Amino acid sequence: MTGVVAGVVDSVLDRAIAPGYSVLGFTARKHFWPADPPAGALRGRVAVVTGANSGLGKAAATGLAELGAIVRLVVRDTAKGEKARAEILARVPGAEVRVDRCDVSDLADVRKFAEGLTGPVDVLVHNAGVLPPSRTETADGHEVALATAVLGPFLLTDLLAPALRASADGRVLFVSSGGMYSQPLRMDDPEYREGEFAGAKAYSRVKRMQVVLAELWAEELRTDAVVVHSMHPGWADTPGVSTSLPRFHQLAKPFLRTPEQGADTVVWLAASAEAGRETGRFWHDRRVRPTHYLPWGKESEVDRQALWAYCRSATAACRR
Template structure:
C-alpha cells in the first residue's frame, strides 16, 4: 500500500484563484512555458493576480501578446512580458536563457505536445521527448543560476497520469529500434518530467530551489490537437472502467500548478508528485490517480539527468 504524505484542504474542484488567494508575489518573477494556451493562461493569470512579474514563454508571439493584454485587463498587473520559446528548437531555448537577466523565482514548465504522429527534430530526437523533456531540461538548467540567485525559487514540472503508460526506456528513448507508438512516447516524456523534478530537488537543494511535478487533471485544451474525439472517448472509457471521468475547467486544471508555484503551504517541499492539489499516492495507480514507482526512482532520475546532458552536449 502507498502512503499519501502531503495534503492540503484544496482538492480536485479547487481553482487557481482559490489556491492563490491571500498570496503576495510582489517582487517575484515567474516564467510560464506555454503561457498563452490552456492551463498555462490560467497559471500565468493567477501568478499575475498575486503581483508577480510574469513572462509568457510562447511559440506564437501574437497569441502571447493577446494573452498578456487579457491577463492585464483581468488582474490589473501590467508587468506581463512575452518572449519567444520553441522547446523543440535548442537554439530557441539557448536564446531564451541567454536573454534572461536577474533572478528568477518561479519556473513553470507547462508547455507540451501530446500523442503526436511520429515526428523528429533536426537532431533526430523523437518530438514529444525532445519538447516535453529535453527542451524543459535545457531551459531549467540554463536558468539555474537565475533560480539560485535569490534563494527560495520553485520549479514546477507539469506531468500527467499518462506517465503510467511508460517508464523512460533508456535503451531506445527515441524509437529508433522499436515501433513508434504515440501514447508510449507521450507517457515516457511525462515520466521524464517527474524524474527531472526528483533529481533537480536533490541537486539544487543547496541553492534553496525546490522542484515538484504534477498531474493537472483531464482538461480539454489545444494539447489534444493530435487526438480525435473518437480516440479521446475510447481512451476515457477504457481508463474509467465504465465510470464517467469528469473534465476539469482550465481554472481547476491550473490549480495544482499554482499551488506548487506559489502557495506558502509548499515551503520546503520538493521532489514530489501532486494531483488534485495533494501529493499522489505512490504505487497505487488508478485511471488518473497515483504515481508509478519508476517515476520516483532516484537511480533512474540520476541517469536521466546524465543522459539529457549527454544528448544536448551540455554539463552542469
C-alpha cells in the same frame, strides 16, 4: 469534514482515476484541501511559464499574475502570445506580463532565451508539451515529444539555475500527466526508435521522465534552496486535448476540468508556504501523490541516473 474522512475520500477518488481526475474530483477536494496562497503572495516575483499561449499554461500564467507575479509567457508564436497576454490583462488589469519567443524543443532557442533573461527567476513552470501523431525529429535530431517535455526543460533549468539560486524562494514546476502511470521509464529506447510509434505512448513516456527529472533536479538544487516539484492536472478541457485526443475529448467533455481547475495546483505550488517546505514531490489537487502504484513498475537507480546522463549528453548542458 474530518481529516480522516477527507483522506479516505481523497484516496478513493485518486485510485478510481476517472472521478479523481475529472471535475468531480476537483469539486470534491476543494472543500478540504490546503488554503489558497495569500493575496499578493508573488508580488514582484518573476515567473517564467512555457507553452503559455493557451490551455493550462495560460491559466497558470493568469493565476500567477493574480498573485502579483511578473509573468513571462514563453511561446513559439508571438502573435498567439500577445493574444494570450491581452486576455490575461483583461482579467488582471495592471498585471506585468511579457511575451518571449522560444521553441522549447529547439535547444539553440532555449540557450538564446536563457541568455536574454537577467536578474532572479522565482518560478519556472515547464508546461510546454506535444502529443505527436507520428514520430518526427527536431533540428537537433531528437524525437519531438522528448525534446519538448524533457530535453528543452532540462537545458532551461540548467541554464537558469543561477537565476533560481538568486531568488529568495526559487521554485521549478513540471506539469506532467496522470498518463505517466501507464508507462515505465524507458532508458533502453529514450528516443522511441523501436517498435510502432504511438503518440499517446510517447507522451506518457516523457511525462514519466519529467517526474523522475523533478526528483533528480530536487536533489541537484537542494543545497541552493531551490524547490522542485512535478504535478498532474487531471483531465482538463484544453486545446491540446481536443486536437490530439478528439475521441476522448468528445466522450469526456462533460466531466473535464476547466484549464483554471487543471492549473490550480501549479499556482498553489508556486506560491504556497506548504509546498516550499519540501522538494521533489509529485502532486495532484494540492496533495502529494505516489509516483507508482505497482511496485514492479518502479525504475531502478541505474535507469534514473541514465536519464540524467542522457539529458546532459543530449543538451550539452554546462555543469554548474
